[in-house]
Amino acid sequence: MEISAATMDDALHKALGKIIKSKKAISLDSTKGSNRELVGVQIRISDPRARFSRAISRSQLFSSLGELFWYWGGSNRLDQISYYVKNYRQESEDGLTVPSAYGPRLFALRGKNQIDGIVNLLREKPTTRRAVIQLYDAEDLDSALSPPCTCTLQFLMRQGKLNLFVSMRSNDILFGFPHDVFAFTMIQEIISRRTGVELGEYIHSVGSLHLYANQQSKAQNYLAEGYQEKVPMPAMPEEDPSAAMLVLVRYEREVRLNQTLPAFPCGLADYWLDLARLLAIYKCYKKKDRETIEKLKNKMSASVYEQAISKRAGQIKWQTIRQEPLNFTSQD
Structure with a gap:
């Protein structure tokens, strides 16, 4: 078939x-x-x-x-x-x-x-x-x-x-x-x-x-839900992705294991930085930190991820008394 x-x-x-x-x-x-x-x-x-x-x-x-x-x-x-x-x-x-x-x-x-x-x-x-x-x-x-x-x-x-x-x-x-x-x-x-x-x-x-x-x-x-709108991910940058992928492999580990969000990697193209932000957003989702998710969503370069991010954020209720949001170790 x-x-x-x-x-x-x-x-x-x-x-x-x-x-x-x-x-x-x-x-x-x-x-x-x-x-x-x-x-x-x-x-x-x-x-x-x-x-x-x-x-x-x-x-x-x-x-x-x-x-x-x-x-x-x-x-x-x-x-x-x-x-x-x-x-x-x-x-x-x-x-x-x-x-x-x-x-x-x-x-x-x-x-x-x-x-x-x-x-x-x-x-x-x-x-x-x-x-x-x-x-x-x-x-x-x-x-x-x-x-x-x-x-x-x-x-x-x-x-x-x-x-x-x-x-x-x-x-x-x-x-x-x-x-x-x-x-x-x-x-x-x-x-x-x-x-x-x-x-x-x-x-x-x-x-x-x-x-x-x-x-x-x-x-x-x-x-x-019916058939979905066709909205592809952006094309990868034209240069060899090997170095960027290795940087993100290391960053994924830091995000997953650290209590606070590590600084985003320097020197990456927006395409790769968006993937790093998605890893950070998932960390915030697991920590029920909707405030930081909303901040990171506003920094995304590509709109294709917005719906998936909003879905995760929507699964977290705003707290009457919110916990302190996850802090970055340095500026984004």
């Missing part, structure tokens, strides 16, 4: 409708619960920058961003990712690490930095068909818990654009799919900048695309 869409939201809307209504969908019981499943689905997204949901009921911007920096930092630490996504606690055997984490596989699978490897391949031979990142490993067949849902990422440079083909063994449409699209299209855009070509299509192929029975009401709420 093929699904074509301009945005992640459109793709999610169409895929959910097919899982719920299509005669090709089957009902079955799995390890994680009863679900409806479509087998062999390919989803094409023509604008990978329209990578996070605009729907009120499905805004996952902050958890998706946290997961991206978890990957990019090469980490498998449970405490880091559970700060954003509590469900990862079910994937840990020792309460400290997540064996299926993508970060170590991206940057250190058998000592190989796969990101740098495929960038070098694409620079040396733009028409290569070998620019493939492996995430699922043979050893995962013996995993006691859930192995990686993603098998491979293949980057194909054609007609001056970088396309990304992702192969998934399994994908939870309501929660996993939006997170995967966000992280993988960000990686796609990073590599497009490093190789000096434009961003192409994102193609997401799934063996088992499913909706769990206990998520039916959330799915219906999302569908009831």
Whole structure:
């Protein structure tokens, strides 16, 4: 089955409708619960920058961003990712690490930095068909818990654009799919900048695309909102993003672990500073500091994030007697 869409939201809307209504969908019981499943689905997204949901009921911007920096930092630490996504606690055997984490596989699978490897391949031979990142490993067949849902990422440079083909063994449409699209299209855009070509299509192929029975009401709420306006993220700055991403990996750690908000990194373009502000806003949300969230929202350079920020702020009641807002260690 093929699904074509301009945005992640459109793709999610169409895929959910097919899982719920299509005669090709089957009902079955799995390890994680009863679900409806479509087998062999390919989803094409023509604008990978329209990578996070605009729907009120499905805004996952902050958890998706946290997961991206978890990957990019090469980490498998449970405490880091559970700060954003509590469900990862079910994937840990020792309460400290997540064996299926993508970060170590991206940057250190058998000592190989796969990101740098495929960038070098694409620079040396733009028409290569070998620019493939492996995430699922043979050893995962013996995993006691859930192995990686993603098998491979293949980057194909054609007609001056970088396309990304992702192969998934399994994908939870309501929660996993939006997170995967966000992280993988960000990686796609990073590599497009490093190789000096434009961003192409994102193609997401799934063996088992499913909706769990206990998520039916959330799915219906999302569908009831209708199709969302297409508002993509801004384009990344044209220079190599590697240095900025490493700065933000360090900043994410400081924000998450410090009691007060650290100063924002110096020398970053507005695009990257907005991502740093989003990390700070999520910290304020967890601390129920609506006042600082509103201040940070007013400093954002791109309006595309406003709805997601307002949703988080709206979940915090103004206190009659407010706690002291989180202070920055220096001026923004």
